[in-house]
Every structure is written in C-alpha cells, then in structure tokens.
Amino acid sequence: MVSETPNLPVVHDALLPERHPQYDLFICDVADAVLKDVMPQMEHPFYSLSKKPETSVRRYEHNGQWLEITPSVKGLATIYDKDILIYCISQIMAKLKAGEKVSQRVRISSRELLIFANRGTAGKDYKALVEALDRLEGTRIRTNIVTGDEEQVDGFGLIDASSIRRKHGLDGRLIHCEIKLSDWVFNAIKSNDVLTLHRDYFRLRKPLERRVYELARKHCGQQTAWKASLEILLKKSGSQSPEKLFRQMIKNLAASDHLPDYRVEFDPKKDMVTFTNRGTMKAAAPVAEAWKGALDPDIYGDARNVAPGWDVHYLEGEWRMWLGDNEIAPKNPERHFIKFCETWFAKRGRP
8 A cells, every 4th residue: 555645756667567467358257348336435435545554544525415423343444455446346337237137245366357457466465455355344334425315324344245256276366255335335326326536546556545535536526627725625535644735635636647537736825626537437338449450360260269150240240349338449459359258268268
C-alpha cells in the first residue's frame, strides 16, 4: 500500500505500470472487461485511505445521510481491499447482462483477481488477499443510505462471509475464494446502482487518487465539469489528513494531471476544485461493435478446432456483439477470438 503523504508530481511515472498487459480479460467464465462499482460506495467514505490500520469507529454525516463504520481488531477495510468487491460487482453485472442467474455468493480465482486488479502474483500478494478478506468481513456498518429501495439500519459487513481453498505445498497459495456479498451491496447491484470505472483505476498509486477519482466519476459523470470546495472534498474523501496537507495533495494531483477521465484544477483563492471531463468515457449506451477490423482468414481453422461443430462465422458474430456490449477493443483480436471460442465451447459443448 501507499501512504497519503504527498510527493512532488512526476508525470511520467504517476501511474503504476500495467503488470499484465497481455491477459485476455477472460475472468471467471464471465470475463467482464468493464470495471463496475456501486454508487453508494463511491459517494460516501466507507474505506480507509491510510497505510496504517485504522481501529477507531468512524462516523460520517452529509445532507441527512449518516454512516457509522466499526472496524475489527485488524483494522478498517481499505480502498485497496475494495478491489475484491469491484471484481465481484463487475462479474455479477456481466452475468446479469448475459441473462444468467446470479447470487450473493461469488466464487473467484485468486490468481485471476490479482491479474484483474493489476497486482503481482507472488506469495505475498496471495497473503495480502487473505488479510483483505478479513478486513472486509470484519468491518461492520450501520447507515440510513438506501440501496435499491431498501434502507438497512442494522449492522452488516461489506461481505457477509468468505471461504478459502489453499493449495498444499511449498508456497501454499490460494486456489480460489468464495465470497458472500452483503444484502446491502447486492441490493445496489440488482438495482443497477453501478457505474463503470476506467481501467487505469487500478494503476493509480495513491489511495487518495483512487478516492478522488471515485468522487469525480460519481458527481461529474458525463457532465462537462463538476466543482467542489476543498472542505467538502476532504469530508467526502474520508481522508484523515489535516486540511493543509490535503490541500497540498490536491495541488500535486492537479499538477501531475494523470487522473483518468477527468482533469483536476485547483483555485487557491476560492479553495475550489474543478473536475473537467476529458471526453474519454464510453457513451452510456453500448456501441454496436467495439472492433470492426477483419480477422486473419487462417484463424477460422483454429476456431473450428477449439469449438468443433459450431459455425465459426456465427461465433464471430457473437464475439463481435460481446465486444460491443462489454466495450472492449482487443489488442490481439485473433487470439482474443480463439479464447472466446474456447470459452463458448467449454460452456455449451457441441451444438
């Protein structure tokens, strides 16, 4: 994790490198390449931005809505722990789009989750996942914030339960986890209270940068611009930094100009922060096709081998539609198409 301490902006390395640039975005049989998050968690400060464990109760109130978060002895869930929920939400939304049944229980491959979140896949990264699950499950929440059409004021966790399957051997790495989302989170998903995040969200180095992006995405959205006073932004961010330090961090963020989707400007005289839409977001309605190029004719033979019995041109049509629905422009279309055919055949068998 990275602390909130501001550094002088260095534009060329402001974002983390892409650790897995070649992976095909086929994840957990659903393979949603579009990051999704529930809007109430983007609007309000549920997560710690601190490197050190936060173990004190946190209370937040704004415009009649209140939120009380009680951490476990292991600390409050962090904004990096939230990667697990973003992964689960993204997969469930993809299943709903495909007309498949969904439930609060989500089974995930630990390795694919780490790749999805642009993390490493060493032993320490698997250990960090277990610690994150403990914090997510241990953090308890009371709130009057409605998800869907339900207000839930009894205590609940960000996840209700988790189970882990570990491979025996020298490294003891996780094979997969099963997570049960809380009713509160699942209600938000079912009600489509979700927004798409930029893929570079996982490349943001600092916790505050992620939180500020969430606020900009929620409040500015597709609008031209959104303004907020530094005081309100500090309150909504959940940052525990003093205002003077927070102001400097926002100045650094504006100077580096690397926030996805939005340009950040700070007016020191008015103490106002302006987020301007870069115009990089996809339109709200999915495009018909995300990639319109022609496949190499030789690839059809490979497709027939991995999906015997299926009309490869029919599969190509389904693949192109899937690309459009999920807003994907593959870097290697031929390899992506073959992987799609493999997954199609694995799920459906011969026609």
